Amino acid sequence: MVVTCHYVDSSWNLQKRNLNFCDVPPPHTGIVVCDVLNKCLVEWEIENKVRTITVDNATYNDVAIRMLKENLSYKNNLPLGGKLFHLQLSSKKLVMDCCTKWNATYCMLSTALEFKDVFPRYQQRDPTYNTLPSEEDWDKVRVVCSFLQEFNEVTHIISGSEYPTSNLFLPELYNIKRLLNNTSMGEGSFMKDIVNKMKTKFDKY
Structure with missing residues (x-):
C-alpha cells in the first residue's frame, strides 16, 4: 500500500x-x-x-x-498485544493480579477500568479473544474497586515509615470493621459473599 x-x-x-x-x-x-x-x-x-x-x-x-x-x-498511543490503540489514559500498562495480596487485586481492577474502552477494540483485532467483559461485569468491578479503595488507603496510612503509626492504628482498624459491617448488610449478593469471608479473617486475627 x-x-x-x-x-x-x-x-x-x-x-x-x-x-x-x-x-x-x-x-x-x-x-x-x-x-x-x-x-x-x-x-x-x-x-x-x-x-x-x-x-x-x-x-x-x-x-x-x-x-x-x-x-x-485521540492523541496517546497505547501498545497492547502488538496493536496500536489511541486512547487518553493516565496509565500505560495493565497490572497483573497476585492471588495472595488483595491490594494487587485492587490495582489490577482499577487499572482495568481505565482500559475499559480498549478491550472491545482488541476483540475487533483478535478473533481468538473471547473473554470480553460485559457491562454487568464492569459494574461489579466498579463496586469491588470502591470497596477495596478504602482498604488501600488504610494500608498506606498504617504502613507509613516516615511518621508514627501506632496512634493511627486503632481508628483505621475501626474504619475497616465499619466498612465490613456496612457492606455485609448492603445489597448485592456477590459482595456479601466476599465480605463475609473477609469478616471471618478479621474476627480471627
Whole structure:
C-alpha cells in the first residue's frame, strides 16, 4: 500500500509526496489497513494534521476509514498485544493480579477500568479473544474497586515509615470493621459473599 500526502506549502503551492510503501500481507481487512495507515501517520507525526482521506472503492476501506476517524480523535498511543490503540489514559500498562495480596487485586481492577474502552477494540483485532467483559461485569468491578479503595488507603496510612503509626492504628482498624459491617448488610449478593469471608479473617486475627 502506498501512502501519498497532498498538502499546501507556505507559498500556497500544492505539493505531493509519497510518505511510505507499506507491506500489507493478506487478509486485507479494514482493521489491518487501518492499523498500517495509522502507524504511518504516527511515525510521521502528522496524525493531528490530517484533513481528508481518499481511498479506492474496496469495501474493506469503509471499515478502515471509520476506525481511523475514531483513532485520530485521540492523541496517546497505547501498545497492547502488538496493536496500536489511541486512547487518553493516565496509565500505560495493565497490572497483573497476585492471588495472595488483595491490594494487587485492587490495582489490577482499577487499572482495568481505565482500559475499559480498549478491550472491545482488541476483540475487533483478535478473533481468538473471547473473554470480553460485559457491562454487568464492569459494574461489579466498579463496586469491588470502591470497596477495596478504602482498604488501600488504610494500608498506606498504617504502613507509613516516615511518621508514627501506632496512634493511627486503632481508628483505621475501626474504619475497616465499619466498612465490613456496612457492606455485609448492603445489597448485592456477590459482595456479601466476599465480605463475609473477609469478616471471618478479621474476627480471627
